[in-house]
Every structure is written in structure tokens, then in C-alpha cells.
Amino acid sequence: MGVNFLSLALEVAREAVDKGEVPVGCVVVRDGEVISSAHNLTETLKDPTAHAEILAIRDAASKLGNWRLEGCEVYVTLEPCVMCAYALVLSRVRRVTFGALDRRHGGVLSLYNLLDDPRLNHRVRWVYDPVEECSGLIERFYRERRDGGRCA
Numbered sequence: 001m002g003v004n005f006l007s008l009a010l011e012v013a014r015e016a017v018d019k020g021e022v023p024v025g026c027v028v029v030r031d032g033e034v035i036s037s038a039h040n041l042t043e044t045l046k047d048p049t050a051h052a053e054i055l056a057i058r059d060a061a062s063k064l065g066n067w068r069l070e071g072c073e074v075y076v077t078l079e080p081c082v083m084c085a086y087a088l089v090l091s092r093v094r095r096v097t098f099g100a101l102d103r104r105h106g107g108v109l110s111l112y113n114l115l116d117d118p119r120l121n122h123r124v125r126w127v128y129d130p131v132e133e134c135s136g137l138i139e140r141f142y143r144e145r146r147d148g149g150r151c152a
Contacts, residue, residue: 003076005029006099010133012037013077014054017046021065023137026076028060028069035072036060052076053084057091068092082107085114088124095125099134112130128129 005027013025016039027037038055042048053076061067074088074096085107088096096115098108107114108126115124 003032005073006035006077006097006129006131006134008034008037009077010074010099010131010137012039013134013137016040016052016135017141023141024052024076024078026056026074028056028072028074030064030069030072031062035063049083051081051084051137053080054087055091057087059089067069073097076136077131078102079106079108079110079128081105082112082114085124089120089122092122093124095127097127097129099129099131100138101128101135123140 009025009027011025012027013023016023021040021043021084023039025039028035036056036059038052038059040052041050053074060069060072069091072093073111074093076096076098078100079098079102080088080096081102088143101110103110105111111129
């Protein structure tokens with residue numbers, strides 16, 4: 001059946017944990033080939049916009065020499081927030097697939113439905129493909145942060 005790109009995004013997300021970053025991973029693919037991948041770097045870069053999707057989109061655009069990522073698909077471990085969902089629209093991505101819902105900040109399904117808004121100039125198809133490890137990785141990260149931050 002080919003490469004499981006959501007599994008690749010999960011591998012990228014795991015790299016973020018050691019850096020103290022929220023473990024979200026993203027892979028941009030075109031014609032079955034990985035163009036770019038990234039994980040969150042908001043803490044490392046001290047940049048609130050350094051989400052996995054934004055970084056992967058920027059890298060893909062640079063590598064392809066075009067900000068229009070037509071024909072590209074994005075695989076991300078967590079539902080994109082509003083900022084990232086709109087970045088997908090702006091970059092003309094064909095489809096995004098995500099493995100976990102983001103009930104606090106989700107811009108595709110959980111909180112907002114940005115990609116389904118007919119007023120936007122481009123429509124990004126989306127697929128929610130639940131992967132237990134995607135949600136589990138984030139839940140463990142936050143649980144460990146909470147448990148580790150308690151005073152005795």
C-alpha cells in the first residue's frame with residue numbers, strides 16, 4: 001500500500017520531545033515523495049508561529065521554489081490550529097491528513113471548520129485518520145510536564 005506518511009510524521013514528532021517541544025510532526029509530500037518535514041520549534045526559536053506545519057510548508061516552498069504547493073499533501077500528527085489551517089489554504093495544499101484531534105485549538109474539525117469555509121479562495125481537502133499514538137504522544141508529554149513540575 002506504500003509509505004505510511006502519518007507514521008513518518010509521528011517519527012518526526014518524537015524528535016521534538018527531547019527538545020522540550022510539544023510533539024507535533026508534519027510531513028509534506030508530492031507525488032509520493034517527501035519534500036519536507038518538521039516538528040514544533042516554538043520554544044527553541046522563541047517563535048509562536050514555529051508550528052510543525054508552518055516550518056514544513058516554508059521548507060517545502062523553498063525546496064520547490066514556489067509558495068504554491070499545488071499537488072502537495074500534508075500529514076500531521078495533530079489537527080492544525082487556525083493559523084496552520086489557513087497557511088494550508090494560502091499555500092494551496094491539496095489535502096491534509098491528521099492523526100489526532102485538538103479539542104482546544106483545532107482549526108479543521110474540533111473547534112473551527114476553516115477548511116470547509118466556502119468563502120475562502122482555495123479549498124483544502126482534509127482527512128481525520130485517528131492514530132492512537134498521535135494523541136497518546138501529546139497526552140504523555142503534557143502529563144509528564146505536569147507531574148515533573150510539581151513541588152514536593
